[in-house]
Amino acid sequence: MSLCKYVKEIESLRFQIQFSVVGGIEILLLAMEQQPTLVALRSEISRSAESADAVFERIAMLLIKVESETQLSYDESIAAYLFCLFKEKPILAYRATWRIIEHGGLWWSVQLAHQVKEYIRELVQSIDTSSGMKEHDAYPTSNRTADLAKDVYVVSRKFDAISISSAQVEKQLSYSQLSCEDSTDSRDKISAERKVRHRHIRSSSVRPVEFMVTG
Amino acid sequence: MSLELIHYDAEISKDSERRLVAYTRSGWPITVPRFSRSDRIPSKEHDGLVEIRTAELVDMMKGKKKRNLRVLSTSEDEYNCVGMIFCSRSARVDIKYVDEILRYDGYGKIQKDEVVAGDLVLYTFENMFSHIGMVSCVSSFDLRVISKWGKDGEVEHEYREVPVYLGVPAYFYTTRAKNVTVQVR
Numbered sequence: 001m002s003l004c005k006y007v008k009e010i011e012s013l014r015f016q017i018q019f020s021v022v023g024g025i026e027i028l029l030l031a032m033e034q035q036p037t038l039v040a041l042r043s044e045i046s047r048s049a050e051s052a053d054a055v056f057e058r059i060a061m062l063l064i065k066v067e068s069e070t071q072l073s074y075d076e077s078i079a080a081y082l083f084c085l086f087k088e089k090p091i092l093a094y095r096a097t098w099r100i101i102e103h104g105g106l107w108w109s110v111q112l113a114h115q116v117k118e119y120i121r122e123l124v125q126s127i128d129t130s131s132g133m134k135e136h137d138a139y140p141t142s143n144r145t146a147d148l149a150k151d152v153y154v155v156s157r158k159f160d161a162i163s164i165s166s167a168q169v170e171k172q173l174s175y176s177q178l179s180c181e182d183s184t185d186s187r188d189k190i191s192a193e194r195k196v197r198h199r200h201i202r203s204s205s206v207r208p209v210e211f212m213v214t215g
Numbered sequence: 216m217s218l219e220l221i222h223y224d225a226e227i228s229k230d231s232e233r234r235l236v237a238y239t240r241s242g243w244p245i246t247v248p249r250f251s252r253s254d255r256i257p258s259k260e261h262d263g264l265v266e267i268r269t270a271e272l273v274d275m276m277k278g279k280k281k282r283n284l285r286v287l288s289t290s291e292d293e294y295n296c297v298g299m300i301f302c303s304r305s306a307r308v309d310i311k312y313v314d315e316i317l318r319y320d321g322y323g324k325i326q327k328d329e330v331v332a333g334d335l336v337l338y339t340f341e342n343m344f345s346h347i348g349m350v351s352c353v354s355s356f357d358l359r360v361i362s363k364w365g366k367d368g369e370v371e372h373e374y375r376e377v378p379v380y381l382g383v384p385a386y387f388y389t390t391r392a393k394n395v396t397v398q399v400r
Contacts, residue, residue, distance in 0.1 A: 017272050021365035021378045023296050023310035027345045031380040073264060075366075107293075107307070107366060 003051050006041045007058060011077045019076040025111045032083045041080075045088040052089045055081050059096045063103045079108040086116050094120045237302055243319040245312050265289045269368030272378065283376055287361065288369040296347050299363040300335065310344050313337065322388040327358075334389040336360050336374055340382030348374070350387075 009015055015037070022028045032038050045052045059081050062074045078100065085093035097113035104110065237245045266289040273284050290304075297308040301316055308316075317335075325334065330350055338346035348362030351371055360374045364381065374384050 013268065013271050014275065017268050017275070017367065018378070018380060019365075020268060020367055021272065022380050023346050023365060024344075025309060026311060026343060027340055027380065027382075030341055030343065 003041075003044060003054060006037060006044065009037050010041070010080050011062070011074065015080075016073070016076040019079070019108065020073075025108070025115065028079070028108055028112075029083065032080060035080075038080055038084055042084045042088050045084055052085065052092055055085055056092050056096055059085075060099060063099055066103075066106070073106070075106045075109050078106065079112050082109060082112050082116065086112075086119075090116070090120065237306060237308065243315060245308055245316065265291055265367055268366070269364070269370070272364065272367055273370075276376070276378075283373045285371040286368050287371055289367075290369070293366075294363060295365055296363045299369065300347055300349055304363075310346065313344050313347055317388055320390070322390055325387050325389050325391075327387055329389070330358065330387050331389075331391075334387055334391075336362075336384050337386040337388060338377065338382040339385040340380060345380070345382035346377065350374070 018035070019028055019031060022031060041055070045055060059078055062078050062081075066074050066078075082093055082096055082100065085096060093116050097116045100106065100109050100113040101117070269286055269289050273286065276284060292304060293307055294302065294304045295307045295310075297310055297313055297316070298304060298306045301320075302308055317337075322335070330336075331353055332350050334350045336348045336350060337344060338348070340346075346362065348360035350358065351361045352359040358374045359371055361369065361371045362377070363369045364378065
């Protein structure tokens with residue numbers, strides 16, 4: 001089945017009502033784990049980076065569509081896309097969570113987005129608390145988690161290079177807060193390079209307009 | 216009713232999101248997520264969404280299951296199965312809290328043949344609590360339950376006939392049990 005067919009099915013009313021009846025987020029995740037279309041979509045995402053990007057873009061499109069749509073809420077569809085991304089491409093899922101949480105007004109999608117955010121936050125903290133942010137020390141032992149940790153690490157490093165709008169500054173600031181603000185111990189262990197980056201982002205967020213002009 | 220809605224939106228939390236605080240009879244607090252209610256007021260165009268979804272859901276149920284269903288309400292109010300029974304149809308409370316609510320409110324487990332109208336049926340999906348309903352009618356050949364199907368309508372149905380992800384009926388609970396005491400924190 002092609003990606004288009006998955007999208008068509010996931011955004012149909014029949015698909016959405018399968019999940020709109022459930023009573024808790026854990027049941028929703030369990031149900032999504034077993035749903036055949038989502039299993040197939042996950043394997044498609046893991047095979048192709050283009051498919052993962054397309055699903056990410058689809059979330060953004062649905063968030064816009066929700067505003068004008070009168071027949072469907074798309075809450076379960078967005079949650080399903082986020083679930084698949086989280087299982088296969090967690091960094092992409094993490095990026096999607098910001099849009100979903102900012103949008104608000106959804107039930108399962110927002111709950112799932114908070115869970116994804118929390119998971120990544122814990123992961124980043126675990127990287128921070130390992131020895132001095134050295135890459136080979138920071139990675140946990142299991143392969144999958146190691147790959148994920150590497151991705152998170154790379155993303156955090158890449159933040160420096162991104163061209164920054166005021167909205168992105170806010171997101172990066174929140175990311176920095178997630179990764180280091182809570183723990184004094186972990187803060188002590190952050191490298192000098194990272195501290196410079198944090199200061200840079202904080203000062204930018206105070207004067208976003210000025211930053212946009214100069215940056 | 217064993218869960219009291221103490222207040223809603225009484226204080227603005229530091230992240231400017233509204234809170235819903237609910238307690239069991241014995242004072243056990245239930246953590247209702249900050250985002251348990253939509254931030255946006257639903258527009259008129261969205262009215263009827265629950266009705267459409269519930270009609271489709273009923274349509275999906277085949278044969279006898281479909282005939283036994285009776286849709287009682289397609290209200291747009293935001294509550295779920297737990298909220299319907301314990302929270303006066305005014306909140307969405309995650310099903311994972313149902314174990315605590317039953318324990319701290321003095322509910323006791325009973326057998327199916329002891330069930331009368333007003334008792335509760337707890338459903339499980341993959342050994343996890345997945346749904347709860349209230350018994351509305353008991354006869355020698357039938358046991359009917361009223362329950363809210365997630366975000367969709369409130370339905371009266373035969374106790375085993377629910378959508379697949381709501382699970383299967385596993386336990387029956389009552390407050391009529393003889394040796395049950397309310398566990399106070």
